[in-house]
Amino acid sequence: MSLPDPAPTGAPADSDFDRGMRVARRAGDDTTYDAVLGTGWQIGAGINGGMLLATLGNALGHAFADDGHPDPVAMSAYYLSASRPGPAMLRTEVLRRGRSMSTGQVTLVQEQDGVEVERVRALATYGDLGGLPDDVRTTATPPEMPPPEQCVSSSMAPPDFMEQASLLERLDLRLDPACVGWALGEPSGRGLLQGWLRLADGRQPDPLMLLLAVDALPPVTFDLGMLGWTPTLELSVHLRARPAPGWLAVTHRTRNFAGGLLEEDAEVWDSAGRLVAQSRQLARAPR
């Protein structure tokens, strides 16, 4: 008797993340997908915005897989209403099939009181991150922070907080101690929050997981002393390389807090020291 080979990276064959973003193409309809948004990816009553991005990205990826453009390269999502756990439908539209990149649109809707309500719509360009030229002239530098074992694990969050953020149970998140003053009532005020991130069940990062990673940490407003909810209006992300296995280093920064709005810039660095994702979102400041 021979057992199947384990996944090469030691990842579970069917991880929480893969289950959470799973979509099923409708029979006889090339463009529509069904999903069930899971209770395991909530933040408050809604589904985490990064998990929604990954689900959108997964659906649209099917449209371009046959073109040799499996990976999201740029994605811009506009959040229209709060997604809830339960059934959802995704509609995809191909805008352009190109030689090296293709562009499409995807929208996620849920039924609410018998009416179809749009939750989020995104435009995205897909390509092959593994097939890009080798040149790297990046001048950005990775974040400086202590190693994961010297950082503050999100598993130390109070139980009533974890209950509100079921998402955290599926993540292994270690925040830089220099950025967690807010938990003690002493936010740094710098507008910087950073830490190490990986999936709790050992599933290794890939481009879709990077879509989760750019919106998985607490909002940067915590570091400004505002612990309330910061709903995302718009989030755009660029994926620049397939991540190496292992920990991701994630930073959140803001520089322009004004008029009840702020930008949040995220960077994701992989274990090989490569800047693999950059995102910016416009969020509403906590009231």
Next chain:
Amino acid sequence: MSLPDPAPTGAPADSDFDRGMRVARRAGDDTTYDAVLGTGWQIGAGINGGMLLATLGNALGHAFADDGHPDPVAMSAYYLSASRPGPAMLRTEVLRRGRSMSTGQVTLVQEQDGVEVERVRALATYGDLGGLPDDVRTTATPPEMPPPEQCVSSSMAPPDFMEQASLLERLDLRLDPACVGWALGEPSGRGLLQGWLRLADGRQPDPLMLLLAVDALPPVTFDLGMLGWTPTLELSVHLRARPAPGWLAVTHRTRNFAGGLLEEDAEVWDSAGRLVAQSRQLARAPR
């Protein structure tokens, strides 16, 4: 006999910019607009990406004007094919009308060899930039550069270059001398390009003009010694305040040049020292 009052800012009643982004609603169709993309806003054979943004923004703004949401607040555009001077059609779609913000989609198409070709599609959220709360806690600082009269005017560009960039005739652009080494074959290599910008005919900045401003300077790759074309794949912009009259200070930066792609971050500061717009685009590096 009484003459009409001049425009309060001294701007011409019908400026080159207003003519360039003009749209006309189709009779009997609330969602479709006609435009004529002007030869005066070209860069190479195509229409400047910022001018396209302003045209898209102008069309979609009509959809939300009656909701008290006249201003684009966030806009993400995916460029699908190069726009040409001549007739264009814009189709708008309202996704959500909210209390303080509304979100929509707009696409610009042109006929080419008898077939309709999509040039650019955008998602955008509109609001009232004049009605935002007064709090400003921005930590970003305005660019340091000499005053406009000590900067390098784009009118000094060689005639054959100006011919390729008719756009420059409508702009008064003064580049920081520290960022124009590329013109002498000595690029700084920092990935920074900055300067002062206003419309040549005296038309004052407003939110739509900021959409032009974030993509009107030469690409930041000039400062890396690459003088070729850098086509935009995606550009997202956040407008954060209505600009004060006068010069705009505009910066372009890049930090992650890799795999034949780069991000270009633009900031626009108004004459009152306010950070009024932030944009990021993903562009293809010159070959």
